Amino acid sequence: MTQSSTCPEPIFKSGDRFLGFEITRVTSLPDIRQTAYEILHMRTGARILHLHNDDPENLYAICFRTPPEDSTGLPHILEHSVLAGSERYPLKDVFNELHRGSLQTFINAFTYPDKTVYPVASQVKKDFFNLARVYTDLVLRPRLLRETFLQEGHHFEFADPENPNSELVISGIVYNEMKGAYSSPDSLMFKAIQENLYPDTIYRNDSGGAPDVIPTLTYEQFRAFHRSYYSPSNARFFFYGDIPTRDCLTFLDEMLDGFDAVAVQSNIAGQVCWTAPRAVSGEYPIGADEDATAKTAVNMAWMLTDNLDYETVILLEIVSWALVGSAAGPLRKALVESGLGEDLSPVTGLEKDIKQLAFVVGLRGTEADRVEAIESLVLDTLARLTEVGFEQDLIEGALHQVEFHGKEIHRGAYPYGITLMSLVFHTWLYDGDPLAGLNFPAMIEDIRRRWDQDPTLFQKVLRRWFLENPHRLLSVMEPSATYQQEQETRSREILRVITAGLSPEERERIASDAFRLKSFQTEPDPPEAAALLPAVGIEDLSPEVDVIPVESESRQGVTVLSHDLFTNDIAYLHIAFDIAQVPDELQPYLPLLCKLMTGLGAGELSYDKLSKRIALKTGGLGAHLASGFSIDGRETWQKMIVHVRMLYRNIPDAIGILSDILLRGNLSETERIRDLVFEGRNDLQAAVVPSGHLFAKRTAAASLTLPSYREEQWHGRSQLKFIHGLAEAWDERFEDFISKIEDLKSWIIRKERLVLNLTAGGQGLRLLSEAIEPIMAELNEVPSTICDVPIPALPSRTGVVIPAQVSYVAEAFPAPTYGSPLAAPLFVLSRLLSNGCLYQKIRVQGGAYGGMCQYDPTNGLFAFLSYRDPHLARTLAVYEEALRFTAGGIIPAEEIQKAVIGSIAALDRPMDPAGRGFASMIRHFSGLTDEERRRFRQAVLSMGNRELTEGALKYLANVKDRSAVAVYSEGEKMNQANKILRPPLQIEPLT
Numbered sequence: 001m002t003q004s005s006t007c008p009e010p011i012f013k014s015g016d017r018f019l020g021f022e023i024t025r026v027t028s029l030p031d032i033r034q035t036a037y038e039i040l041h042m043r044t045g046a047r048i049l050h051l052h053n054d055d056p057e058n059l060y061a062i063c064f065r066t067p068p069e070d071s072t073g074l075p076h077i078l079e080h081s082v083l084a085g086s087e088r089y090p091l092k093d094v095f096n097e098l099h100r101g102s103l104q105t106f107i108n109a110f111t112y113p114d115k116t117v118y119p120v121a122s123q124v125k126k127d128f129f130n131l132a133r134v135y136t137d138l139v140l141r142p143r144l145l146r147e148t149f150l151q152e153g154h155h156f157e158f159a160d161p162e163n164p165n166s167e168l169v170i171s172g173i174v175y176n177e178m179k180g181a182y183s184s185p186d187s188l189m190f191k192a193i194q195e196n197l198y199p200d201t202i203y204r205n206d207s208g209g210a211p212d213v214i215p216t217l218t219y220e221q222f223r224a225f226h227r228s229y230y231s232p233s234n235a236r237f238f239f240y241g242d243i244p245t246r247d248c249l250t251f252l253d254e255m256l257d258g259f260d261a262v263a264v265q266s267n268i269a270g271q272v273c274w275t276a277p278r279a280v281s282g283e284y285p286i287g288a289d290e291d292a293t294a295k296t297a298v299n300m301a302w303m304l305t306d307n308l309d310y311e312t313v314i315l316l317e318i319v320s321w322a323l324v325g326s327a328a329g330p331l332r333k334a335l336v337e338s339g340l341g342e343d344l345s346p347v348t349g350l351e352k353d354i355k356q357l358a359f360v361v362g363l364r365g366t367e368a369d370r371v372e373a374i375e376s377l378v379l380d381t382l383a384r385l386t387e388v389g390f391e392q393d394l395i396e397g398a399l400h401q402v403e404f405h406g407k408e409i410h411r412g413a414y415p416y417g418i419t420l421m422s423l424v425f426h427t428w429l430y431d432g433d434p435l436a437g438l439n440f441p442a443m444i445e446d447i448r449r450r451w452d453q454d455p456t457l458f459q460k461v462l463r464r465w466f467l468e469n470p471h472r473l474l475s476v477m478e479p480s481a482t483y484q485q486e487q488e489t490r491s492r493e494i495l496r497v498i499t500a501g502l503s504p505e506e507r508e509r510i511a512s513d514a515f516r517l518k519s520f521q522t523e524p525d526p527p528e529a530a531a532l533l534p535a536v537g538i539e540d541l542s543p544e545v546d547v548i549p550v551e552s553e554s555r556q557g558v559t560v561l562s563h564d565l566f567t568n569d570i571a572y573l574h575i576a577f578d579i580a581q582v583p584d585e586l587q588p589y590l591p592l593l594c595k596l597m598t599g600l601g602a603g604e605l606s607y608d609k610l611s612k613r614i615a616l617k618t619g620g621l622g623a624h625l626a627s628g629f630s631i632d633g634r635e636t637w638q639k640m641i642v643h644v645r646m647l648y649r650n651i652p653d654a655i656g657i658l659s660d661i662l663l664r665g666n667l668s669e670t671e672r673i674r675d676l677v678f679e680g681r682n683d684l685q686a687a688v689v690p691s692g693h694l695f696a697k698r699t700a701a702a703s704l705t706l707p708s709y710r711e712e713q714w715h716g717r718s719q720l721k722f723i724h725g726l727a728e729a730w731d732e733r734f735e736d737f738i739s740k741i742e743d744l745k746s747w748i749i750r751k752e753r754l755v756l757n758l759t760a761g762g763q764g765l766r767l768l769s770e771a772i773e774p775i776m777a778e779l780n781e782v783p784s785t786i787c788d789v790p791i792p793a794l795p796s797r798t799g800v801v802i803p804a805q806v807s808y809v810a811e812a813f814p815a816p817t818y819g820s821p822l823a824a825p826l827f828v829l830s831r832l833l834s835n836g837c838l839y840q841k842i843r844v845q846g847g848a849y850g851g852m853c854q855y856d857p858t859n860g861l862f863a864f865l866s867y868r869d870p871h872l873a874r875t876l877a878v879y880e881e882a883l884r885f886t887a888g889g890i891i892p893a894e895e896i897q898k899a900v901i902g903s904i905a906a907l908d909r910p911m912d913p914a915g916r917g918f919a920s921m922i923r924h925f926s927g928l929t930d931e932e933r934r935r936f937r938q939a940v941l942s943m944g945n946r947e948l949t950e951g952a953l954k955y956l957a958n959v960k961d962r963s964a965v966a967v968y969s970e971g972e973k974m975n976q977a978n979k980i981l982r983p984p985l986q987i988e989p990l991t
């Protein structure tokens with residue numbers, strides 16, 4: 001992560017030449033700590049952008065414009081397939097080799113509606129260039145074997161591979177991935193808008209692939225698409241990080257050797273503006289027995305200006321944020337408080353990954369007969385705002401958010417380089433200025449200047465782009481209990497037509513294709529091919545652990561942890577309240593307490609006023625729950641963690657807000673409470689299908705350990721059932737609910753076992769330290785005792801019915817914690833199995849989108865998972881097999897080495913300053929010392945066959961009879977599986 005607040009001195013100036021490149025523009029962006037080089041590769045016309053800074057996590061990405069001509073998913077299938085292998089690296093699955101055997105901190109590929117991007121990142125220079133070298137070769141010179149196309153795209157199989165007269169089934173990884181996507185209401189909702197808002201452009205097509213259309217794609221079309229679009233002349237190369245520009249260019253010069261300029265037609269035409277609004281309707285699946293009342297979603301979408309109209313785009317971002325970005329946003333508020341629906345539609349907001357932007361707003365949890373009322377409400381609200389304008393604080397809040405997020409060094413699941421890359425492509429892809437969306441401070445200054453000159457600036461934007469913009473789409477999505485069945489019938493019908501027309505020769509060909517595919521998949525790569533991949537060795541791995549600075553002290557009886565880190569003038573505070581003493585029957589209320597605490601009014605302010613103030617004075621504020629074991633596995637901890645992030649200059653105000661929320665919260669806004677509960681229910685419900693594997697894991701693990709039981713109670717199906725029941729009987733249960741929440745607050749907001757965690761630079765720590773004194777002084781000192789919680793008896797084989805065309809299969813085992821000598825072997829084994837036999841059997845051969853295992857030493861849990869899986873019983877058999885995969889008792893040394901390298905990469909995953917402060921606090925809860933971490937790392941580095949087979953595998957085989965299974969799938973599929981599963985699944989509805 002970045003360690004300083006300056007940008008590197010430029011080493012080139014515009015017009016300079018270096019190797020085959022011409023530097024076309026050099027820009028210093030000191031406010032965001034970047035020196036930007038725009039570069040042209042003279043021979044091919046390839047465009048390069050280097051954002052040079054002092055972040056050691058370097059990122060490299062290759063991007064092609066890939067406009068889809070239909071919905072066969074060609075760009076997506078190609079994205080999967082190029083990564084399989086190239087002439088120089090003739091393996092079957094290079095991506096998986098890089099993924100498991102390198103120090104990558106990020107490796108992936110993304111298909112967008114109009115582009116395909118291949119990013120890799122690493123903190124180790126040698127590893128970085130290894131990855132970049134292989135990735136470039138894969139995209140520019142892939143093998144694109146027919147077998148790869150069949151495996152990744154689509155192919156026919158006979159239900160009984162031995163019998164060419166048996167029923168045909170379609171399989172393929174992208175095919176199953178998209179079946180999953182087409183079961184998710186949120187994806188379907190967005191798809192309907194994209195395809196209908198730009199009906200005369202490439203955006204009417206699904207670049208990911210529509211399951212019904214995917215099977216029409218031919219191998220020849222697939223190869224031709226690569227020839228058309230994957231050339232350096234159609235490429236944009238993006239570099240980010242601390243490696244000098246000369247090194248990046250020297251590398252790229254070598255990579256582009258042998259390529260010449262080619263003419264490419266990849267310009268993306270814009271949609272012509274309509275003269276009148278349009279409407280569209282569609283359906284999404286719900287469970288066959290599910291009640292369809294209040295399940296319609298109504299969205300309104302506007303096509304806005306082009307991404308290259310920079311000055312308008314930033315205004316639209318501010319306006320969009322002001323309208324719906326916070327609970328105080330007048331459009332959001334009008335919709336949510338109208339009672340016309342339950343909560344805001346999840347696709348609400350500004351969409352920028354398309355040439356012309358879109359703004360979407362809507363309600364879910366409504367009825368089709370309220371469409372007109374919703375439409376009028378939105379238009380009336382916009383008309384009123386155009387007249388009276390936004391409140392000043394709302395615009396100031398939006399500007400503060402832009403400033404804060406521009407300043408913050410943030411790395412969530414993705415490297416910071418990815419965040420900047422996404423912004424760059426919004427303009428660069430359409431031949432605009434790549435830096436137009438990066439320089440946040442300059443953008444804010446510019447807006448302030450324009451706003452000063454014209455106080456009606458934002459009203460004019462509303463009038464031009466919303467009120468008087470005829471390019472508006474109304475989209476109504478209704479629930480359908482028969483959707484799933486109809487989809488199945490349609491797929492089967494398509495198959496039936498194909499099968500009926502098959503000649504005996506064609507049946508033979510399908511059988512032999514399927515046979516060849518199976519043998520291709522099971523045959524190992526020749527060792528000499530594997531040796532061609534450049535790789536790091538164990539000797540390249542550092543034996544040292546990253547030490548996070550921490551000072552611990554006790555103040556007023558409270559533990560205060562401080563982390564002195566470079567944070568670019570942003571301070572982070574975590575307050576961890578102990579919740580171990582909260583009685584079991586109150587535990588399900590905790591997630592709602594978190595939501596209500598930060599979503600309601602407090603002190604003198606109503607919820608919307610407080611929300612405005614939060615946006616103005618903080619970079620975000622929230623509360624969540626966490627639990628785990630002590631490292632010896634003897635004790636557990638459970639916490640509610642409240643966090644706030646703020647600029648140094650706002651520390652006193654931000655802490656004041658926090659103190660109001662904790663100590664002077666307001667539970668009298670009854671309508672708002674109802675809205676928050678329903679929103680919580682809808683969000684959790686919508687998360688089930690996209691994260692089916694995690695829900696299945698939680699359900700399976702709940703019976704195994706206390707932390708896992710809590711995890712299910714707070715974030716799993718148990719929580720969904722709880723909140724669903726509450727919402728259904730809201731009026732009767734309301735008073736009791738409020739008294740429970742009040743009860744909970746008095747249980748939790750106490751001084752006892754409280755931990756405060758401060759992360760900032762020296763000055764920030766001093767300011768924070770002072771600011772938190774009054775909160776500590778005000779907290780209640782009543783002592784409490786932790787009660788022992790027996791985990792109730794739960795079924796160990798559960799089948800949960802969900803409306804999805806694919807399954808999610810989980811098996812969980814109780815496992816030891818960090819302190820155990822088995823922890824390191826299990827950690828390495830989980831990677832070995834994930835990237836080895838599970839990947840092979842479940843994804844490659846089974847056609848599922850994912851098959852993996854996870855070991856979590858904090859929660860004492862080991863789990864096998866599958867994602868968007870066409871199989872069920874077969875997958876459970878694969879899990880059994882995984883435990884016996886070393887039939888000979890020997891795991892090849894190079895396999896272990898790859899798993900060790902991958903494990904170290906996982907241990908060294910970079911964290912942003914807030915993440916490091918947080919991780920240190922979690923280690924404090926578990927008693928995990930740096931000494932213990934060193935010991936663990938050493939054990940990983942010296943991992944051998946015996947520790948893995950005699951230790952980890954044997955351990956799992958021994959606890960196999962205590963494992964628990966949960967499957968999330970369609971009911972009929974589970975009934976079928978139950979015919980062979982022993983013991984069978986206990987099948988239950990989702991809620």
Ligand SMILES: [Zn+2]
Nearest residue numbers: 076080174177
């Ligand atoms: Zn995919």
